[in-house]
Amino acid sequence: MSETLLRIEGLTKAYPGVVANDGVGFQIRPGEVHALLGENGAGKSTLVKMIYGLVKPDAGTMQFQGAPYTPPEPRAARAAGVAMVFQHFSLFEALSVAENVALGMENPPSMRTLSARIRDISSAYGLPLDPTRTVGDLSAGERQRVEIIRCLLQDPKLLIMDEPTSVLTPQEVEILFGTLRKLAAEGTAILYISHKLEEIRALCDGATILRGGKVVASCTPREKSARELAELMVGGEFAATDRAGRKTGAKIFEVTHLNLAPMSAFGPALKDLSFKLAAGEVLGIGGVAGNGQEELIATLSGERPSAAGTVSLHGQDISDLGPNDRRRLGLLAAPEERLGHAAVPNLSLTENAILTGTVRRPLTRNGFLNMGAAKRFAEEIIAGFDVRTPGPQVAARALSGGNLQKFVIGREVLQAPEVLVVNQPTWGVDAAAAAAIRQSLLDLAAKGAAVIVISQDLDELMEISDRFCALNEGRLSAPRPTEGLSMEEIGLMLGGAHGMQEAAV
Amino acid sequence: MITLVKRPTPSQFWAYATPVLAVLATMVAGGILFAALGKDPIAAIKVIFYDPLFGPNAAYFRGQLLVKAGPLILIAAGLAVGFRAGIWNIGAEGQYIMGALAGASVALAAYPAESHWLFPAMVVAGALGGWLWGMIPALLKTAFGTSEILVSLMLVYVAQNFLAYAAFGPLKNPEGYGFPGSRNLQQYPSAHNPELIAGTGMHWGVVAALMAVIATYILMQRHIAGYRIRVAGEAPRAARFAGVVPAKLVMFCLGLSGAFAGLAGLFEVAGPNGQITDSFNAGYGFTAIIVAFLGRLNAIGILLAGLLMALTYIGGDMAQLMLGLPTAAIQVFQGMLLFFLLGFDLLTQYRLRLGRARA
Numbered sequence: 001m002s003e004t005l006l007r008i009e010g011l012t013k014a015y016p017g018v019v020a021n022d023g024v025g026f027q028i029r030p031g032e033v034h035a036l037l038g039e040n041g042a043g044k045s046t047l048v049k050m051i052y053g054l055v056k057p058d059a060g061t062m063q064f065q066g067a068p069y070t071p072p073e074p075r076a077a078r079a080a081g082v083a084m085v086f087q088h089f090s091l092f093e094a095l096s097v098a099e100n101v102a103l104g105m106e107n108p109p110s111m112r113t114l115s116a117r118i119r120d121i122s123s124a125y126g127l128p129l130d131p132t133r134t135v136g137d138l139s140a141g142e143r144q145r146v147e148i149i150r151c152l153l154q155d156p157k158l159l160i161m162d163e164p165t166s167v168l169t170p171q172e173v174e175i176l177f178g179t180l181r182k183l184a185a186e187g188t189a190i191l192y193i194s195h196k197l198e199e200i201r202a203l204c205d206g207a208t209i210l211r212g213g214k215v216v217a218s219c220t221p222r223e224k225s226a227r228e229l230a231e232l233m234v235g236g237e238f239a240a241t242d243r244a245g246r247k248t249g250a251k252i253f254e255v256t257h258l259n260l261a262p263m264s265a266f267g268p269a270l271k272d273l274s275f276k277l278a279a280g281e282v283l284g285i286g287g288v289a290g291n292g293q294e295e296l297i298a299t300l301s302g303e304r305p306s307a308a309g310t311v312s313l314h315g316q317d318i319s320d321l322g323p324n325d326r327r328r329l330g331l332l333a334a335p336e337e338r339l340g341h342a343a344v345p346n347l348s349l350t351e352n353a354i355l356t357g358t359v360r361r362p363l364t365r366n367g368f369l370n371m372g373a374a375k376r377f378a379e380e381i382i383a384g385f386d387v388r389t390p391g392p393q394v395a396a397r398a399l400s401g402g403n404l405q406k407f408v409i410g411r412e413v414l415q416a417p418e419v420l421v422v423n424q425p426t427w428g429v430d431a432a433a434a435a436a437i438r439q440s441l442l443d444l445a446a447k448g449a450a451v452i453v454i455s456q457d458l459d460e461l462m463e464i465s466d467r468f469c470a471l472n473e474g475r476l477s478a479p480r481p482t483e484g485l486s487m488e489e490i491g492l493m494l495g496g497a498h499g500m501q502e503a504a505v
Numbered sequence: 506m507i508t509l510v511k512r513p514t515p516s517q518f519w520a521y522a523t524p525v526l527a528v529l530a531t532m533v534a535g536g537i538l539f540a541a542l543g544k545d546p547i548a549a550i551k552v553i554f555y556d557p558l559f560g561p562n563a564a565y566f567r568g569q570l571l572v573k574a575g576p577l578i579l580i581a582a583g584l585a586v587g588f589r590a591g592i593w594n595i596g597a598e599g600q601y602i603m604g605a606l607a608g609a610s611v612a613l614a615a616y617p618a619e620s621h622w623l624f625p626a627m628v629v630a631g632a633l634g635g636w637l638w639g640m641i642p643a644l645l646k647t648a649f650g651t652s653e654i655l656v657s658l659m660l661v662y663v664a665q666n667f668l669a670y671a672a673f674g675p676l677k678n679p680e681g682y683g684f685p686g687s688r689n690l691q692q693y694p695s696a697h698n699p700e701l702i703a704g705t706g707m708h709w710g711v712v713a714a715l716m717a718v719i720a721t722y723i724l725m726q727r728h729i730a731g732y733r734i735r736v737a738g739e740a741p742r743a744a745r746f747a748g749v750v751p752a753k754l755v756m757f758c759l760g761l762s763g764a765f766a767g768l769a770g771l772f773e774v775a776g777p778n779g780q781i782t783d784s785f786n787a788g789y790g791f792t793a794i795i796v797a798f799l800g801r802l803n804a805i806g807i808l809l810a811g812l813l814m815a816l817t818y819i820g821g822d823m824a825q826l827m828l829g830l831p832t833a834a835i836q837v838f839q840g841m842l843l844f845f846l847l848g849f850d851l852l853t854q855y856r857l858r859l860g861r862a863r864a
Contacts (some may be wrong), residue, residue, distance in 0.1 A: 016510060303745050324748035333746075340740040346515065347739065354732060355747045367729050398513035 004063070005030045005189045006051070006158055011060035013046050019213050020046035023060070026208040026215065028158065033180060033190045035200040035221060037233055038210035039430040041400065044193050047210070048160050051191070052084045053077040065157070083151035084160040089143050093136035100135055101150050121152050125179045140167035140288045141175075148179070159183065160191045165199055166456060167288050170491035177203055195233065195431065196459075197226040211235050234431050246446045248466065249279035253331070253419045253450050258310040260295055268292045268474040270299065275469065275479055277419065277450040282441065283479060284465030285454045287494055289424070292474040293454050294336070297423045300452070301333035302326040313419060327359040330418030334408050336427060336454075338401065342408040345397035349389065352396050353378040353411060360415040377414075385410030386436060402429040409437050413444050420444060423454040438464050458490060470494045509855040519853040524799065524806070527846040528813070534845070535838045544828050552827055553820030553838075566823075568706035570815050572777050575706075576601070576769035578811035579714035580793035582721045583765030585802040587758035589725065591738040594759055596642065596657030597766040598790025599664035600635035604767020605774040606664075606671055607634025609781050612696035613676055613687060623695040627771055628709075635767015636760050638664065643759035647752040653759060661790070669783040676781050687781040690774065698776030710772025714811070717765055722804035734758070766790055795843050801850075817842065 007027040013020050021043045028034045038044050049055040051062065053071030062069040064080055071077040074084075091100050098115045102108035109117075115131040122129045127145045135143060144164060151159055161180075165173045180190055180203065194200055200207060201221045209217040209232045217232045224232075253276070260270035270292050277283055287293065298304040300311065302323040311319045313329055321329075335341045343352045354374050358364050363374045378392035385406040389399055396404055405425070412420055425441065426434035442464055445451045454471070455461050461468055462482055469479040470493040477493045532554070536546030557566040580597045587594050594600075608631035615623050642656035676687040690696045701707045725731035737744035737754055745751070769789065774781060796814050800806030821835035 301746065302748075322748050322750065323746060327748075335742075335746060337742070341742040341746055344736050344740045344743045347736070351732070354729075355736065355743060358729060364729050368727050369729055369732060395514040 003029055005032075005065060006069075006191075007063040008051075009061050011047065011050060011062065012058050013050060013055060014058055021050070021057070022213040024210070024213070024215055025060075026218065028189045028191060028206075030157070030189050031184050031187045032206060033184050033192055033204045035204035035207035036191060036193045036210065037195065037197075037200060037207050037229065039195065039233055039432075041430065042210040042233075043213040044210055045162070046213075048084065048162065048191065048193060051077070051158075052082060052160060078154055078156075081155075081157035082160065083154050083156035083158070085144065085147045085151055085162065085164060087162040087164075087166065089147055091135045091143055091146060094134065096132055096134055097129060097138075097146050098131040100146055101131075101153065104150050105153070117153065118149055121149050125152065125182055126175060127179055128175075140290060141169065141172035144168070144176075148176075152183075156188060158189045158191060160193070162193045163195075164192075165194065165196060169288065169494040170458070170487045173199070197221075197229045197233075198459075200229070201226060209233055230431065246280050246442070246466075248281045249448060251276045251278050252314055253277040254312045255300075256310055256312070258299065258306055260299055260304065260306055263295055263298070263304070268295065270295050271474045273476045275476065277452065279418070279448050279450055280445050281467070282445050282451045282453060282465045284461030284468045284482065285452065285471050285476070286458055286461050286468060286490065287454075287456070287471040289336070289456055292471050293423055295474070296471065297333055297335055297421055297454060300331070300421045301335070302331075323356075324359050327356065327415075331421070332356065332360075332412045332415060332417035332419070333421040334412050334423070334425065336423040338404045338408055339397060343396040343404060346395055348378075348395055349382070349387075349392040349399075349407060350375045350378045352407070353381060353392070356411060357415060377411075381407055381410040381414055384414060385440065386433075402433040405429050406433055406437060409440060413440050416447075417444070417449055419450045419452070421452040421454070424456065425453060426455070426457065426460060434460070458487070468493075508858045509851070510858050511855055512853075515853050519849075520801065523849040523852060524801070524810070524846060526849050527842060530845040530849070531838065531842045534841050538834060538837060538841075539830065542830065542834060544830060549824055549828055549830065552824045553817060556823060557816055557819045564704065566819050568700075568704055569819050570812065571706035571711050572708070573815035573818055574811040575708070575711035575714045576773055576789045577793050577796045577814055578808055579710065579717050579769040579772075580762075580766045580790055581796040581800065581807045581811060582714070582717040582804055583762035584793055585797040585800065585804070585807055586721055586725065586731075586734060587762045588797055589738045589802050590734040590754055590758050591741070592755055592758040593654045594639065594642070594657050594762045595654050595794065596638070596659075596661045596664075596790070597762060597793055598786055598788065599657070599661035600638045600763040600766035601770035601773075601790045602661075602664040602668050602786050603638040603770070604631040604635035604764075605770030605785060606667060606676075606781065607631055607767065608771030609676065609687060609690065609774045610671075612690055612693060612775065615695070616688065616693060619695045621695070624698070624709075624775070627696060627775060628768065631767045631771025632764040633767070635770065636764040638767070639759040639761075639763020640756065643756045646755050646759075653755070657759070665786070668781070668785060672781050672783040672785070678780075685783060689779040691776075691779040696775055698772050700776075708772065708776045710769060710776060713768055713772060715808075718804045718808045725804065730757075766793075795839075799843065799846055814839075 004027045009025045011021055011024045024047055036044050046055060050057045053074045053076055069080065071080065098111055098118060101118060102114055108114060118131040127148060129142060129145045129149065135146065164176060168176060184190055192204055204221050207219050207221045208215055211233065221229065256274050258270055258273040262269045268291055299306050302321055305320045308319050309317055313331055318326055318329060339345045344355065354363055354369065357377055361377055363370055363377060375392050381387065382389060382392060387407045388403050409422065409425060425437050429437065438460065441451050441453065453461060453465060465482050467479040468482045468485060470477045472494055532550050536550055539549040540546045557563065580601065584594055584597055608627040611627045611630040612623065638660060641660060642653040645651040645656050646653045673685045678686060678688045698709050733744060733747060733749045736747055737749050774785065778785060792814060796807060796810045799814065800810035817839055824830045825832060825835060
């Protein structure tokens with residue numbers, strides 16, 4: 001019996017125009033929690049896809065339990081004892097937990113047996129979950145438990161987890177970590193992918209850091225500070241955001257008793273939201289996506305009008321105004337989904353600058369487009385927000401997520417809004433770009449704008465917002481000053497650990 | 506094996522090269538088809554593409570070219586605007602009929618009075634007739650969420666019944682010895698849409714088609730409204746974010762394409778066709794859908810595609826007459842053109858890569 005469970009050597013995978021993995025090597029021992037750390041685009045996903053048999057390496061070898069390991073497909077990887085929990089869940093909302101688990105099995109046992117086994121595992125590993133519930137009604141944390149239990153039923157020797165905590169409340173993270181530690185103690189190795197450094201320091205025994213497709217460092221995370229890890233990951237100095245020099249002024253924006261019907265079958269309704277916002281203030285709205293975030297930004301941006309008297313700017317009721325009328329008054333927004341909502345994938349950056357820019361910028365004359373002015377505006381955004389692209393003629397879909405996000409945020413910020421609403425401004429954006437986006441929001445507030453940041457990233461909200469509130473199941477908690485707010489308090493505002501009451505353990 | 510790799514940015518070169526390639530491929534595949542039918546493929550292709558323009562009887566056929574291309578271009582120019590927005594008006598044929606009926610009704614009501622105002626009034630009535638017929642699916646879609654594809658298509662058959670009713674009933678020529686069909690507007694000077702320059706086939710409908718091409722080109726390329734239409738077709742959520750009101754967009758697009766189709770019908774009934782009969786419509790409204798796509802939903806492209814389509818129609822008729830090719834073979838040939846165009850269209854968005862597929 002070898003000491004090493006999985007040994008990887010010289011693994012290389014190239015895609016047209018980019019080497020995703022270049023001679024990557026590392027090893028995992030049984031019972032080890034091993035972190036795979038790196039920015040977006042560092043090659044983490046490609047690497048685990050190769051381990052899970054989704055992608056075939058161009059070169060290099062893998063050994064699993066001392067034997068050569070070349071899984072041609074995920075089924076072979078599962079048979080060998082490798083399981084994976086993906087960042088995006090593949091669950092049917094209309095089916096129950098047990099039915100969803102059965103769908104992923106080769107020979108599912110009877111529903112009753114399966115439900116019993118789900119209950120067993122759920123209590124053995126402290127993952128509260130009722131097998132009869134409909135997935136559509138579950139929180140993101142509970143959905144993740146379905147995926148984890150689905151994996152644990154296979155009795156895996158190696159469990160791969162891709163960014164598992166991005167959708168969890170702090171309490172749910174604690175539950176998950178408890179489960180993972182227990183699994184590790186029983187000898188299951190865990191490959192843990194994340195860019196959240198504090199988590200990795202708390203959980204992992206070893207770490208492999210990837211940058212640009214290469215292993216740049218291996219370390220024991222506990223022996224490094226979060227800052228040192230971040231610098232290894234980014235490969236340079238890390239600029240901290242500067243929130244100095246801001247004064248809040250008069251209240252300019254107000255939402256009063258806002259209600260909104262759901263936009264989709266399993267979507268949440270907005271229930272009685274109220275808050276006020278002052279000039280120069282940053283309000284952070286935390287909460288797991290799917291709890292009304294999309295609905296809220298659609299209402300604030302004007303895409304979905306609300307009942308009279310619910311949204312007002314400078315004392316003027318704007319509830320029934322469309323997006324362009326709101327832009328005229330100074331209320332701008334940047335939705336979460338970059339491709340297809342905040343930007344049009346097949347149009348050039350110049351044309352995307354026109355999307356929201358015509359009201360506050362002279363990009364049209366009597367309704368006719370001034371393409372020269374639009375191009376200059378796009379170039380201004382590209383230069384001002386360090387958007388990496390050959391030029392404004394490039395289609396939006398050709399940009400990486402982070403670069404397009406910088407473009408989208410830049411487009412709104414440069415229009416000098418009085419109120420700016422952004423949803424998940426740094427979702428899927430690398431650390432350096434995320435820091436730049438946060439700084440631009442702070443700078444905007446310093447100039448006297450009111451900024452609403454809707455985000456799942458609690459660290460981000462703590463970093464930039466003056467007051468914090470949580471959106472959970474369509475309800476908004478009362479905003480509280482972020483200074484002195486503890487993670488436990490935030491967790492409780494976010495609704496605590498979903499489904500704890502069902503854990504009849 | 507061949508794999509497709511998505512291009513980061515659509516290829517400009519292939520956007521222009523694919524229509525040419527499609528025409529060439531159609532000639533090759535069509536030639537094989539004609540050869541299989543026992544005809545000389547080179548001769549058939551020559552009869553279809555060359556003779557109408559430069560053959561012995563070209564003088565007559567060149568005039569026919571504009572007569573056929575005019576309504577196709579006018580209708581397709583309107584349809585393309587809606588198609589760019591993702592609004593699928595399949596019922597231009599019905600709007601074409603209703604425009605012709607409305608315009609002809611105005612003329613026949615005024616008969617036999619002569620006035621300079623009659624023809625302009627007919628033009629307005631024609632546009633209005635098509636517009637109204639286009640507004641039916643638009644209103645049903647915005648009010649009840651019905652599919653404009655189905656409703657506009659089914660309204661074609663309703664329009665056809667209106668046409669038959671009018672031809673046999675209220676619009677029937679009282680001096681027509683009992684034959685169905687209205688008076689011939691070609692013999693009613695105030696209502697006639699004449700050939701403007703003898704031998705060219707140029708009539709007011711062709712002028713209107715050219716104006717429609719220029720107007721829709723400016724709308725789509727230079728105006729904010731056209732920009733919003735394009736955004737709505739590419740990304741509906743982004744369009745709403747940009748302030749587009751979907752209901753208004755639906756009404757604008759169906760109204761515009763309906764009015765253009767109605768105009769085409771009016772110019773046809775007042776000009777080359779002359780009278781309302783129960784077989785007045787000749788499928789221009791449906792063929793214009795092909796023309797719109799053949800022209801890549803671009804105004805200039807539609808102008809060229811309309812001329813090309815008219816050429817294959819005239820050439821196809823000639824091939825039937827001179828070589829005895831069956832009608833079905835000609836229709837397959839025309840279908841191939843659309844097929845190859847849409848097929849090669851892939852190359853603007855994807856690159857072909859030869860070699861083994863990689864997982």
